[in-house]
Amino acid sequence: MQYLEGRKYVVQGIFLAVALLFAGRLFYMQVLDDTYKLAADRNTLQRIVQIPFRGLIYDRKDQLLVQNTPVYDLMVVPREVKGLDTMRLCQLLQLPQDELRASLKAAKAYSRVKASPVLQNLSTPDKAAIEENLIEFPGFYVKARMARAYKTSNLAHALGYVGAITPAFLEKPKYAKYVPGDNIGITGLESFYEQTLMGRRGVQYKMVNVRGIEKGSFREGEFDTLSVAGQDLHLSIDADLQAYGEKLLAGRRGSIVALDPKTGEILAFISAPRFEPNLLTGKGSGNRYMALLNNPDRPLFNRPLQATYPPGSVFKLVNELVALQLRVVTPNTPFECNWKLVKCTHRHEAPINASIAIKNSCNPYFYQVMRAAVLRGQSKNKFEDARLGLGQWQKMVKSFGLGEKLGVDMSQEKRGLIPSPDYYDKRLGYHRWVYRTVYSLSIGQGEIGITGLQMANLMATIANRGWYYTPHFVRGIGNGGPLPQFREKHYTAVDTALFKYIIPGMREVVDGRGGTAEYASLAQYGISVAGKTGTVQNPHGADHATFAAFAPVEDPKIAIAVFIENSGFGGTSAAPAAGLMMERYLRGKVLPGRKIWEDWIMFGDFNKRRH
Structure with missing residues (x-):
C-alpha cells in the first residue's frame, strides 16, 4: 500500500509539472502575440x-x-x-x-x-x-x-x-x-x-x-x-556574320540562314526587314511594339521560320535523289529538253546526264525525272498509279526534313507543305487527278512550300551526304552542351552513296562555265562551292529569288540558303549575297574590291540583270 501511495504522488507531481509547463508556454505565446500585435501597429511583415x-x-x-x-x-x-x-x-x-x-x-x-x-x-x-x-x-x-x-x-x-x-x-x-x-x-x-x-x-x-x-x-x-x-x-551564332548579313539585306524583304553542317549549329539567322532588340525593352516598350506590329513592312515577322515559299529549282536536287533511290534513273540517264512538256529556263546544251541538267536547271529534264519516280506502273488505273507513286514520293521527300517542323529551339516554326495524295483528293476529288496535274512539283513550284531554315538544312544534308542534325541556336547551357535532341543524327530515305552523283552538277552551277550562280563563286580564293539557284514564281508581283549552297565541297563548314523577295533571277541577287556571306565566314573578311557586290545587294535593281 505504501508503495502505491508513493507512486500516486509521483504521478500527481508529473501532471502538475506538465500543467505548469503548458501554462507557461501559453503565457509566453500570449506575450509574444501581444508583442507582434504591438509591433504590427508600427511595423508590417512583408514577404x-x-x-x-x-x-x-x-x-x-x-x-x-x-x-x-x-x-x-x-x-x-x-x-x-x-x-x-x-x-x-x-x-x-x-x-x-x-x-x-x-x-x-x-x-x-x-x-x-x-x-x-x-x-x-x-x-x-x-x-x-x-x-x-x-x-x-x-x-x-x-x-x-x-x-x-x-x-x-x-x-x-x-x-x-x-x-x-x-x-x-x-x-x-x-x-x-x-x-x-x-x-x-x-x-x-x-x-x-x-x-x-x-x-x-x-x-x-x-x-x-x-x-x-x-x-x-x-x-x-x-x-x-x-x-x-x-x-x-x-549560342552558335557568329555575331560578326549576323551583323554582316543584316547589313546586306537592309531595305530588302527576305531571309538568310547559315548552318554548320557537321553540327547543325545555326551560324546566322537574318530576317529582313529587321529591328533592334532594345526597342522591346525599357519604358515605352509597349508603344514601340505596337508601332512595329502596325508597320506595313512587318518587321516582327520571323521570315526564316514562318515564311514558306516554293523552293523553285533548288528542289530539283531532291527529286533527282528520290528517283535515284527508286532506281528509275541513273546519274547518266538522258532526257530530252522537250519544251512541249514544260518551258525551260533558257537554251542550253543537251541534258544527257544529271550533272548537265543540274548545271543548266533544265525544267523538262526534271519533269521527266519526277514522272519516272511517280508513275511506276503500280496500278493499271492511271489515277491510282499516280496516287500510289505520289504517296511514296512524299514520304521520301519528307525524310529530308521538309513539310514538317524540324524541331529547332524556337516555338514559331512553320511546317511548310509537301503535298500528299489526300491533299489533292480534297482539292480536286478522288481519282480526279494525274501526274500532269501536279507536275509543277518536279521543278519546285505549285503547292509545295518550305522555310528558309528547311532549305539551309537541305544543303547541310547534301553536304553531309545524306544526314543532318536538327538545326539549333544553343550550343551550350551553363557549363554543359546543347539539349540531347540536337545530338541525334537524322538520315534521309536516300542511300548515302547516291548523294555524290548530284554534287558535280552543283559545283558546275557555281564554278562551271555558264553556270547559273557564277556570282557566288569563291574560286579566286581556292574555295570550292556547290549550290543551286532558284527563281520562284510569285502571282502577286516580281518573282522571288533563291540560292542555296555549301562550302568548301571537300570539307563543308557552312551551308546557306538565301531568299530575297521580288528580286527576280536567283543567280543575280541571292547567289552573290550567299557568296559574300560564305567569304566572310570562311575567310574572316570580304576584300575591298568586293564592295561593288555589297552595294549591288543593298541598293541594286535586281529586276535589271547585272552583267
Missing part, C-alpha cells in the same frame, strides 16, 4: 520574392549579347490603400488618370492582399523622385528587378524579348509560380529557354514601417530561402 538574375546570352565566340540591368516597378497592395489622392499620384507618376484607374482595377481583380505592378520599367531617377513622396500613398512601394539589356543591335528575331507576364499566362499551370509584375520570355530563345534562364526564386521576410523603410529581418531570416541564378546560354 519579398527574390527574383534571381536571369541567365546571360553569349555568341559562339563568347561575346556577350544579352545582359541584365536594374529597373524598378511601382507596386500596390490594394487592401492597404487608404485615402488615395488620385490626381496627386498621377502628377507624380506623369500618368493619365484613366491608366492609373485601369492598373488599380486590374490589381484588385488579381488580389486585394497581394502586390501588383502599377508602373513598370522606372529608371533610377524616376524611382528616386517617387520614393521621396511614397509616405503620402499607403499601400504603394517600389520594387527593384533586373530587365534585359542588349549589347547587340542585331539578332532580334532569334533572341526574342522579355515582357511582363500576362493574365493568360498566369492561368497556365506551367507558370503557377509567377505573379503579376514578373517578367517572362515572350518570343524567341527567351521564351524557349525560359525555365533555364529564369533560375529559382527566393523569399525574404522583412519588417517595414509605415514609411516602407525596412526594420530588419523577421526572426533573423529563419524562413528565408535563397534565389538561384538562371543558367547562361552560349
Whole structure:
C-alpha cells in the first residue's frame, strides 16, 4: 500500500509539472502575440520574392549579347490603400488618370492582399523622385528587378524579348509560380529557354514601417530561402556574320540562314526587314511594339521560320535523289529538253546526264525525272498509279526534313507543305487527278512550300551526304552542351552513296562555265562551292529569288540558303549575297574590291540583270 501511495504522488507531481509547463508556454505565446500585435501597429511583415538574375546570352565566340540591368516597378497592395489622392499620384507618376484607374482595377481583380505592378520599367531617377513622396500613398512601394539589356543591335528575331507576364499566362499551370509584375520570355530563345534562364526564386521576410523603410529581418531570416541564378546560354551564332548579313539585306524583304553542317549549329539567322532588340525593352516598350506590329513592312515577322515559299529549282536536287533511290534513273540517264512538256529556263546544251541538267536547271529534264519516280506502273488505273507513286514520293521527300517542323529551339516554326495524295483528293476529288496535274512539283513550284531554315538544312544534308542534325541556336547551357535532341543524327530515305552523283552538277552551277550562280563563286580564293539557284514564281508581283549552297565541297563548314523577295533571277541577287556571306565566314573578311557586290545587294535593281 505504501508503495502505491508513493507512486500516486509521483504521478500527481508529473501532471502538475506538465500543467505548469503548458501554462507557461501559453503565457509566453500570449506575450509574444501581444508583442507582434504591438509591433504590427508600427511595423508590417512583408514577404519579398527574390527574383534571381536571369541567365546571360553569349555568341559562339563568347561575346556577350544579352545582359541584365536594374529597373524598378511601382507596386500596390490594394487592401492597404487608404485615402488615395488620385490626381496627386498621377502628377507624380506623369500618368493619365484613366491608366492609373485601369492598373488599380486590374490589381484588385488579381488580389486585394497581394502586390501588383502599377508602373513598370522606372529608371533610377524616376524611382528616386517617387520614393521621396511614397509616405503620402499607403499601400504603394517600389520594387527593384533586373530587365534585359542588349549589347547587340542585331539578332532580334532569334533572341526574342522579355515582357511582363500576362493574365493568360498566369492561368497556365506551367507558370503557377509567377505573379503579376514578373517578367517572362515572350518570343524567341527567351521564351524557349525560359525555365533555364529564369533560375529559382527566393523569399525574404522583412519588417517595414509605415514609411516602407525596412526594420530588419523577421526572426533573423529563419524562413528565408535563397534565389538561384538562371543558367547562361552560349549560342552558335557568329555575331560578326549576323551583323554582316543584316547589313546586306537592309531595305530588302527576305531571309538568310547559315548552318554548320557537321553540327547543325545555326551560324546566322537574318530576317529582313529587321529591328533592334532594345526597342522591346525599357519604358515605352509597349508603344514601340505596337508601332512595329502596325508597320506595313512587318518587321516582327520571323521570315526564316514562318515564311514558306516554293523552293523553285533548288528542289530539283531532291527529286533527282528520290528517283535515284527508286532506281528509275541513273546519274547518266538522258532526257530530252522537250519544251512541249514544260518551258525551260533558257537554251542550253543537251541534258544527257544529271550533272548537265543540274548545271543548266533544265525544267523538262526534271519533269521527266519526277514522272519516272511517280508513275511506276503500280496500278493499271492511271489515277491510282499516280496516287500510289505520289504517296511514296512524299514520304521520301519528307525524310529530308521538309513539310514538317524540324524541331529547332524556337516555338514559331512553320511546317511548310509537301503535298500528299489526300491533299489533292480534297482539292480536286478522288481519282480526279494525274501526274500532269501536279507536275509543277518536279521543278519546285505549285503547292509545295518550305522555310528558309528547311532549305539551309537541305544543303547541310547534301553536304553531309545524306544526314543532318536538327538545326539549333544553343550550343551550350551553363557549363554543359546543347539539349540531347540536337545530338541525334537524322538520315534521309536516300542511300548515302547516291548523294555524290548530284554534287558535280552543283559545283558546275557555281564554278562551271555558264553556270547559273557564277556570282557566288569563291574560286579566286581556292574555295570550292556547290549550290543551286532558284527563281520562284510569285502571282502577286516580281518573282522571288533563291540560292542555296555549301562550302568548301571537300570539307563543308557552312551551308546557306538565301531568299530575297521580288528580286527576280536567283543567280543575280541571292547567289552573290550567299557568296559574300560564305567569304566572310570562311575567310574572316570580304576584300575591298568586293564592295561593288555589297552595294549591288543593298541598293541594286535586281529586276535589271547585272552583267
